[in-house]
Amino acid sequence: MSKIVALVPLLPLLGFLINGLLRKQLSKTAAGIIGSGTVLGAFIISLLLFIDVRNGKTGVVELFPFISFDTVKIPFAFLVDQLTAIYLLIITGVGFLIHVYSTAYMHDEEAPHFARYFAYLNLFVFSMLLLVLGANYVIMFIGWEGVGLCSYLLIGYWFKNPQYNNAAKKAFVMNRIGDLGFLLAVFWLLAKLSTVTYGEVFSAESVKALSKTDITIITLLFFVAATGKSAQIPLYTWLPDAMAGPTPVSALIHAATMVTAGIYLVARTNILFSMAETTQHIIAWVGVATALLAATIAVKQNDIKKVLAYSTVSQLGYMFLALGMGAYTAAVFHVMTHAFFKALLFLGSGSVIHAMGGEQDIRKMGGLGKHMKITYFTFLIGCLAIAGVPLFSGFFSKDAILLSAYEHNKIIWGIALLVAALTTFYMFRLLFLTFKGSFRGTEEQHHHLHESPRAMTLPLIVLAILSIIGGYISVPEVFIAGGDQLGEFLAPIIPLHTHAITHAEEYALMGGTTLLVAIVIVFAWSKYKTYKEETNGALGNLLENKWYVDELYNTIIVKPINWLAGFTDTVLERSGIDAIVNGVGKAVQYGSRQLRLLQSGQVGSYVLLMIAGMVLLFVLQFFLKK
Amino acid sequence: MPVNYYIFVALALFSIGVVGVLTRRNAIIVFMCIEIMLNAVNLLLVAFSKMHAAAYAAAAPGTVSGTGIDGQLFVFFIMVVAAAEVSVGLAIIVMMYRNIHSVDINFLNRLKH
Amino acid sequence: MGVTQILFWVLTVLALGSALMVVTSRNPVYSVLYLIICFFAISGHYILMNAQFLAVVNVIVYAGAIMVLFLFVIMLMNLNASVEPQKNKWLKLAGAIAGGCLLLVLVAAFKDADNTLKQTMVQTKDGEIGLIQNLGMALFKDYVVPFEISSVLFLSAMVGAVVIGKKE
Numbered sequence: 001m002s003k004i005v006a007l008v009p010l011l012p013l014l015g016f017l018i019n020g021l022l023r024k025q026l027s028k029t030a031a032g033i034i035g036s037g038t039v040l041g042a043f044i045i046s047l048l049l050f051i052d053v054r055n056g057k058t059g060v061v062e063l064f065p066f067i068s069f070d071t072v073k074i075p076f077a078f079l080v081d082q083l084t085a086i087y088l089l090i091i092t093g094v095g096f097l098i099h100v101y102s103t104a105y106m107h108d109e110e111a112p113h114f115a116r117y118f119a120y121l122n123l124f125v126f127s128m129l130l131l132v133l134g135a136n137y138v139i140m141f142i143g144w145e146g147v148g149l150c151s152y153l154l155i156g157y158w159f160k161n162p163q164y165n166n167a168a169k170k171a172f173v174m175n176r177i178g179d180l181g182f183l184l185a186v187f188w189l190l191a192k193l194s195t196v197t198y199g200e201v202f203s204a205e206s207v208k209a210l211s212k213t214d215i216t217i218i219t220l221l222f223f224v225a226a227t228g229k230s231a232q233i234p235l236y237t238w239l240p241d242a243m244a245g246p247t248p249v250s251a252l253i254h255a256a257t258m259v260t261a262g263i264y265l266v267a268r269t270n271i272l273f274s275m276a277e278t279t280q281h282i283i284a285w286v287g288v289a290t291a292l293l294a295a296t297i298a299v300k301q302n303d304i305k306k307v308l309a310y311s312t313v314s315q316l317g318y319m320f321l322a323l324g325m326g327a328y329t330a331a332v333f334h335v336m337t338h339a340f341f342k343a344l345l346f347l348g349s350g351s352v353i354h355a356m357g358g359e360q361d362i363r364k365m366g367g368l369g370k371h372m373k374i375t376y377f378t379f380l381i382g383c384l385a386i387a388g389v390p391l392f393s394g395f396f397s398k399d400a401i402l403l404s405a406y407e408h409n410k411i412i413w414g415i416a417l418l419v420a421a422l423t424t425f426y427m428f429r430l431l432f433l434t435f436k437g438s439f440r441g442t443e444e445q446h447h448h449l450h451e452s453p454r455a456m457t458l459p460l461i462v463l464a465i466l467s468i469i470g471g472y473i474s475v476p477e478v479f480i481a482g483g484d485q486l487g488e489f490l491a492p493i494i495p496l497h498t499h500a501i502t503h504a505e506e507y508a509l510m511g512g513t514t515l516l517v518a519i520v521i522v523f524a525w526s527k528y529k530t531y532k533e534e535t536n537g538a539l540g541n542l543l544e545n546k547w548y549v550d551e552l553y554n555t556i557i558v559k560p561i562n563w564l565a566g567f568t569d570t571v572l573e574r575s576g577i578d579a580i581v582n583g584v585g586k587a588v589q590y591g592s593r594q595l596r597l598l599q600s601g602q603v604g605s606y607v608l609l610m611i612a613g614m615v616l617l618f619v620l621q622f623f624l625k626k
Numbered sequence: 627m628p629v630n631y632y633i634f635v636a637l638a639l640f641s642i643g644v645v646g647v648l649t650r651r652n653a654i655i656v657f658m659c660i661e662i663m664l665n666a667v668n669l670l671l672v673a674f675s676k677m678h679a680a681a682y683a684a685a686a687p688g689t690v691s692g693t694g695i696d697g698q699l700f701v702f703f704i705m706v707v708a709a710a711e712v713s714v715g716l717a718i719i720v721m722m723y724r725n726i727h728s729v730d731i732n733f734l735n736r737l738k739h
Numbered sequence: 740m741g742v743t744q745i746l747f748w749v750l751t752v753l754a755l756g757s758a759l760m761v762v763t764s765r766n767p768v769y770s771v772l773y774l775i776i777c778f779f780a781i782s783g784h785y786i787l788m789n790a791q792f793l794a795v796v797n798v799i800v801y802a803g804a805i806m807v808l809f810l811f812v813i814m815l816m817n818l819n820a821s822v823e824p825q826k827n828k829w830l831k832l833a834g835a836i837a838g839g840c841l842l843l844v845l846v847a848a849f850k851d852a853d854n855t856l857k858q859t860m861v862q863t864k865d866g867e868i869g870l871i872q873n874l875g876m877a878l879f880k881d882y883v884v885p886f887e888i889s890s891v892l893f894l895s896a897m898v899g900a901v902v903i904g905k906k907e
Binding site: 642643645646647648650652654657659661662677696698703706707709710712713716718720724729 | 743744747754755758759761762767770771774777781784785788789790792793796797800801805808809813815816818830831833834835837838839841842845846861869873874877878882885889892893896897899900901903904906
């Protein structure tokens with residue numbers, strides 16, 4: 001591993017600096033080229049690194065000593081191994097496609113703001129790369145915080161709208177709660193082991209030095225951090241609100257990369273997680289609950305991006321479900337396939353929004369398939385992938401997860417199956433309502449409909465192809481022996497795990513899932529091929545209002561905190577501390593006013609005081625000094 | 627006479643001088659009371675000088691020596707200084723009278739500013 | 740009681756009484772006159788202690804020159820009892836009490852002094868050291884520098900008095 005690794009994050013950082021500092025001077029073309037070019041450069045180097053790792057050359061590259069005190073040494077070092085290599089490819093590859101897409105999507109912005117957008121995007125890529133490249137938890141944390149910051153900056157990109165700013169703040173605050181968990185875990189590790197470097201933390205001696213309680217608490221704290229970053233219960237409500245940002249941002253940050261940071265964290269720490277059954281139970285149940293909750297909400301959403309947002313939360317729940325059952329490889333696999341088809345879906349929705357001139361309500365769309373063939377076709381592929389239709393990438397990754405679920409806990413498996421059905425249902429509802437049927441928008445919008453420019457459709461096509469072929473890196477044993485390339489690739493980091501299921505059972509599972517998916521697609525087709533105005537029943541209202549979770553948080557958390565803040569302000573601050581501080585000032589003023597009267601200017605009184613003082617001194621000298 | 631009699635006399639004279647300074651408003655009277663105080667001190671010094679001489683004479687009778695002469699010399703110098711001080715002080719008082727036509731010390735409260 | 744003792748007490752009463760009259764007299768001219776009497780009494784004390792030179796100098800310088808100066812200034816300003824300003828009654832009381840306290844404290848402090856010290860006698864009547872030739876010897880042999888400097892002091896006092904008293 002040579003120092004070339006340092007170039008991978010450095011190029012986007014350079015792009016950030018150039019676009020950020022020179023944003024008033026650069027033209028839109030220049031900004032776009034710099035922004036995308038740096039990520040392309042990072043992608044090429046990532047490819048080279050991947051080839052090296054494939055040939056077995058992993059390693060740590062230390063750049064400079066960062067923190068060191070006492071026996072603790074935390075160098076600024078990069079670790080390139082199999083897990084990192086995969087993530088590098090995903091981040092830079094999908095990132096590059098989204099950068100190219102953005103040059104067309106953000107075309108209407110003014111030049112300085114255009115450059116600002118690309119600067120933030122590059123900064124995000126830099127932070128995310130730092131996160132996955134770090135050789136110890138502290139470097140990961142730097143990246144962790146960096147992506148949170150960029151998420152805030154990009155969600156609030158159109159900063160003139162106060163609602164968007166609120167959404168950005170909400171995202172940042174919830175992320176921060178997770179960050180606290182991360183920090184506590186790092187401190188705990190430092191206290192117990194005096195090191196945070198991965199190699200040393202996962203070594204046999206360190207693991208022996210940690211007690212059961214230690215491991216449970218550390219893993220729980222890391223999981224809290226993951227819930228914040230990857231939007232699980234209870235810290236998920238920021239992600240749907242984050243759709244206030246531009247669509248490519250939603251695609252990159254809230255579908256493909258940032259939200260998968262939590263998965264990366266758990267996968268990286270899998271040695272510790274495998275030893276903490278309590279935490280794993282919690283993770284599995286939280287994951288499956290989140291998946292179910294988000295899926296139910298998505299069924300009744302009418303904003304195209306909100307459906308996709310809840311879909312993301314749901315799929316992340318799937319990934320955590322896998323992690324909770326020890327199927328780390330399956331989770332990483334799903335991260336990869338999800339990155340492809342979710343980015344595709346988001347970019348496709350961006351294309352639709354662009355064509356509709358900003359309209360996002362699917363009740364006002366319809367029949368767009370005739371006008372936007374490429375978008376429609378790629379969107380369809382994305383839907384098939386997410387539903388888990390065989391031959392598409394989603395099928396393989398989802399099946400791996402369902403298999404682990406079936407092995408561990410039948411109840412969880414049942415719920416996961418239900419979620420798969422719901423996923424298929426709402427995704428195809430979205431597809432049919434948007435692209436099929438008759439157009440329900442205004443005449444003006446109808447006139448405007450057109451296919452998106454090449455810069456937008458090309459990434460869509462590339463992602464669609466990846467959504468199809470991406471799954472073949474991990475084909476289950478039942479089809480091809482030795483087909484689990486991904487599993488073998490990640491074996492040095494995540495110990496291989498063989499399934500205890502017979503081939504017959506596995507075939508039955510796969511067949512059953514596929515049948516379920518097919519039935520649901522047909523059902524959705526019959527329901528939504530022609531649009532009908534829907535009125536909601538009681539359950540429908542509940543779902544459409546997101547189970548009133550935001551309102552719940554508002555009442556039990558936000559209002560008390562606001563009350564406490566108000567209380568501290570008026571009572572403690574104004575009447576208490578301010579009164580004391582001002583009181584001291586007033587007392588000094590009063591005292592000095594009174595003392596000033598002593599200076600009467602009358603010499604006589606001065607002499608009198610002098611004599612009095614002398615008498616006092618004599619008394620002290622002669623009589624009190626014993 | 628035992629020396630403590632002289633000490634009491636000097637103390638009494640000194641306190642009378644102090645009372646005078648504090649009580650009177652006429653600047654000239656105040657000045658005179660200061661002179662009383664100076665004289666009390668002079669008296670005390672002379673008494674002490676004689677006390678030392680007597681002690682020496684009692685210890686070594688028949689010899690002549692100059693112990694205790696310093697006290698009287700010091701009194702001499704005090705009188706010198708008192709004379710100089712009085713001349714300057716009275717000049718100031720005269721000038722004060724010329725400006726405000728009164729010698730009331732309560733009018734002299736310029737130190738207040 | 741020997742003659743010395745009677746003389747001592749008489750002179751003491753004279754000195755204290757005239758000093759009190761200085762402080763309490765309303766007419767400033769009377770105050771000056773009482774002060775002159777006080778000075779004479781103190782000179783008497785000096786003679787009693789055989790400090791001849793000092794007694795004479797006291798009369799000449801203090802009673803003769805300084806008091807005359809005071810009288811001149813008082814007559815220049817035409818002060819008499821009618822224009823005499825009076826202090827606030829309470830301040831007068833406070834002043835008297837302060838002075839009284841001072842006396843009490845000092846006396847009490849002295850009372851605790853060593854008894855042998857207290858009984859030391861003052862050499863009255865006789866003694867060589869009050870004589871003018873001894874004083875002169877000591878003055879011009881050991882203390883000649885302060886003596887010369889005192890002449891400079893007089894010079895500066897004269898200059899100061901003239902400068903201050905000048906009419907602009």
